[in-house]
Amino acid sequence: MLLTISTNDPGLRPATDLGYLLGKNPERVQSFELGFGQAHVFYPVACAEQCTVALLLDVDPVRLARRPAERDGYVPLEPYVNDRPYVASSFLSVAMAQVFGSALGGRSRERPERAVQALAFEARLESLPCRGGRMLVEKLFAPLGYAVEVERLPLDSRFPAWGDGPYHRVRLRGAVRLGELLSHLYVLIPVLDDEKHYWVGDDEVEKLVRKGEGWLATHPERDLIAYRYLRHQRVLVRNALERLSIDEGAPPDAADAEAAAAEEAVEKRLRLDQVRIEAVVAELRALGAHSVIDLGCGEGKLLRALFREKAFARLAGVDVSLRALEIARQRLERDRNDRIVLMQGALTYRDERFRGFDAAALVEVIEHVDPSRLGALEGVVFGDARPGSVIVTTPNVEYNVLFESLPAGRHRHADHRFEWTRDEFAAWVSRTAAVHGYAASIRGIGGEHPMHGAPTQMAVFRRAGGEGA
Missing domain, CATH: 3.30.1610.20 (Hen1, N-terminal domain)
Structure with missing residues (x-):
């Protein structure tokens, strides 16, 4: 062989x-x-x-x-x-x-x-x-x-x-x-x-979990993989699936909530969270999008803002965290919505449910992805789902020195895998747009500092021939 x-x-x-x-x-x-x-x-x-x-x-x-x-x-x-x-x-x-x-x-x-x-x-x-x-x-x-x-x-x-x-x-x-x-x-x-x-025994469960670290927990065919890898032995399969059911790439819910609260406290003075949402909604409105998928929707803040505008006839939210989706579902039910679908999924795996939308939004999402997996995310969003427009926001690390409560060298959120300078973000945007056939523009959100720029940077990708292009 x-x-x-x-x-x-x-x-x-x-x-x-x-x-x-x-x-x-x-x-x-x-x-x-x-x-x-x-x-x-x-x-x-x-x-x-x-x-x-x-x-x-x-x-x-x-x-x-x-x-x-x-x-x-x-x-x-x-x-x-x-x-x-x-x-x-x-x-x-x-x-x-x-x-x-x-x-x-x-x-x-x-x-x-x-x-x-x-x-x-x-x-x-x-x-x-x-x-x-x-x-x-x-x-x-x-x-x-x-x-x-x-x-x-x-x-x-x-x-x-x-x-x-x-x-x-x-x-x-x-x-x-x-x-x-x-x-x-x-x-x-x-x-x-x-x-x-x-012979397949308990040690094979260990091998499967160890070799599948970082990708198997959220693979769409996880159950089939475990079933066949462990030779259809139900007890072993059940053990493996229990261990894989916790997303290995995300922090525990309590730690995640604590980190999100810390990030919100850092940015609170600028009302940055709300300003970001307003900027993204305004951009989607200007693009003329009627269907929008929020990739990494978290607790549904952007979805609630989009729901208030009748122009957005079809909305979907995707997140890997079941807890965040449950909170989003509870909040959106108060609005008696019938236009929003919530889905669990990982953005580094192709999923046909992501296709067919005028626009996609990734609001403060990419910095939570390991750099080695960022290429997989690009392939899923720009290569496979391929909406007419994509909006991406991410922190500008140059601005961090202006946050008095943020220690030098520390990221705004404990789960951030990286935070980019403006030049680094511009290089990523340019390369991604060129590879996947999009035109892109970049602007700041939250007020420009003459030396350090804006606290948030936003890129708008428009696909030639796509809705909102």
Whole structure:
């Protein structure tokens, strides 16, 4: 079985630094003894502009056949003749963990800064059994931000009349950290195969939770993944789902509420929260939007303001926090609304419910996303949901020195993963607009300081040919 991972990302130069990330020298072939065969690592392409690593797993069917005890002196033929040596399966996941262990854990001794950097990778699996077909491959990998190509393979190319087999050639392309790519493959390859070659117990729950950290808890197919990964063992599946039910990427509700209160106290003197809402509503009104989705709606402040205006005929709010959605629901019910839909979801996973709106708003949202996952959010909002207009607001970190109650170097909210300068925000806006076919403009919210700018910065993206463009 063969797995290749390639990159030609301009941010990784020379591209052969991929060898440092994997801990495997591109200049020589390396082989590793495993309990079921041999794994070989080599680099078909290794130059400054592009690098490809190959993991070739040679499964020994004779060694596998010796495992089961003979029954009445009879050894069945099946252990000797099967597809296991040739198709990606849990054998490949085990080999990845043993051969690429540090990279799978997100570590690199030689290039630690590259290990946390999202890079453009392409992964290819030459033969992958999939109990669920092409659609299941897409349902598992597309929400993680990958462009997915699937080709079903013939049962035997010499005999076309036999038709197609259960095997697929899969190609994945996306901008992710190498550790993320490996963890996605580690978990999802045996899920697609719907089989494991070893006993599954409590330790497999630990592996699933650990390898799924940061992405599995909010994956749309989380339950199916857990069910297949744990070989349909209901007790183990229930245990795993209970542990995954708490969003691993968000702080506990009490801590989140405390952090939000602290941020509100910092900005209270400027009435910044209200000023932001008013500015976004005015911009959506000027864009002529009739349907709006509030991505990261929290407790529904923007939705309540939009509901008061009859021009917004269809409204939706999305948040990962069930507690925030419940508060939003209670507040909106007081308005006896029948135009708003609230949905739980993560903005880093593609979701067809996000599509079909004139405009989307992300009010003080992007700074809560890990920088390594920001590319996934961009792909979901601008690439997949693709509304006619997108409004994004985020703090201007240059203004923070003017908040007397905010200690130097501290973010306004404890859950902020970053806060950008005006130049950093402008660079992100320019790149995102260019990549996804939008025009964009930027302005400040909350009054301009001659040196430090406005406390909040807002970008308005308009898609050519879209509503509000």
